Amino acid sequence: KQEVTQIPAALSVPEGENLVLNCSFTDSAIYNLQWFRQDPGKGLTSLLLIQSSQREQTSGRLNASLDKSSGRSTLYIAASQPGDSATYLCAVLYNQGGKLIFGQGTELSVKP
Amino acid sequence: SAVISQKPSRDICQRGTSLTIQCQVDSQVTMMFWYRQQPGQSLTLIATANQGSEATYESGFVIDKFPISRPNLTFSTLTVSNMSPEDSSIYLCSGGWGGRYYGYTFGSGTRLTVV
Numbered sequence: 001k002q003e004v005t006q007i008p009a010a011l012s013v014p015e016g017e018n019l020v021l022n023c024s025f026t027d028s029a030i031y032n033l034q035w036f037r038q039d040p041g042k043g044l045t046s047l048l049l050i051q052s053s054q055r056e057q058t059s060g061r062l063n064a065s066l067d068k069s070s071g072r073s074t075l076y077i078a079a080s081q082p083g084d085s086a087t088y089l090c091a092v093l094y095n096q097g098g099k100l101i102f103g104q105g106t107e108l109s110v111k112p
Numbered sequence: 113s114a115v116i117s118q119k120p121s122r123d124i125c126q127r128g129t130s131l132t133i134q135c136q137v138d139s140q141v142t143m144m145f146w147y148r149q150q151p152g153q154s155l156t157l158i159a160t161a162n163q164g165s166e167a168t169y170e171s172g173f174v175i176d177k178f179p180i181s182r183p184n185l186t187f188s189t190l191t192v193s194n195m196s197p198e199d200s201s202i203y204l205c206s207g208g209w210g211g212r213y214y215g216y217t218f219g220s221g222t223r224l225t226v227v
Binding site for chain 2: 031032034036041042043044045046049051089091093098099100101102103104105
């Protein structure tokens with residue numbers, strides 16, 4: 001079964017800390033992996049897209065890595081800010097099916 | 113990437129009624145999907161909207177409850193039929209070109225409350 005798991009479910013950190021969110025998936029036959037941000041009651045904003053042939057992608061203070069062989073991805077957020085507070089979702093596009101499979105999300109709270 | 117407009121953004125509906133949600137993409141996309149997000153939960157795929165043919169539903173979702181149309185490559189609708197309070201959720205439309213090089217874009221969602 002194609003599944004995606006995110007750890008931790010929730011995380012609270014003081015402002016300025018660097019942090020890592022984890023995502024694991026059960027099948028290495030993937031097209032790509034996307035990290036999204038969701039603010040309460042809102043839609044999803046795409047943060048980073050990593051293709052299956054890539055090892056990492058960077059955008060500003062965000063860095064996402066991908067290790068297909070171990071079925072893992074991490075989202076690294078540097079120098080966290082209160083505005084980073086949101087739920088972060090990992091989604092995998094498996095080779096078979098053409099549809100995104102989502103993890104449960106990590107709810108991040110950055111305290112000033 | 114595509115930009116997706118979804119409406120209504122929110123609605124409060126009486127049980128037993130139906131609501132149709134519209135999704136408009138600013139460019140032709142290969143794939144369109146409808147997701148449900150129940151309170152405190154992640155996204156669950158309802159169905160893949162197929163252009164010009166019947167949608168492909170995931171396990172646990174049926175056409176009578178969630179009829180979907182996709183008359184062309186840029187537009188789709190989802191109807192939530194005979195609503196009950198358990199249908200209170202955020203409904204999200206997604207679109208993209210599929211394949212390894214492209215990600216998917218999401219609409220801003222429809223927040224539905226059934227009373």
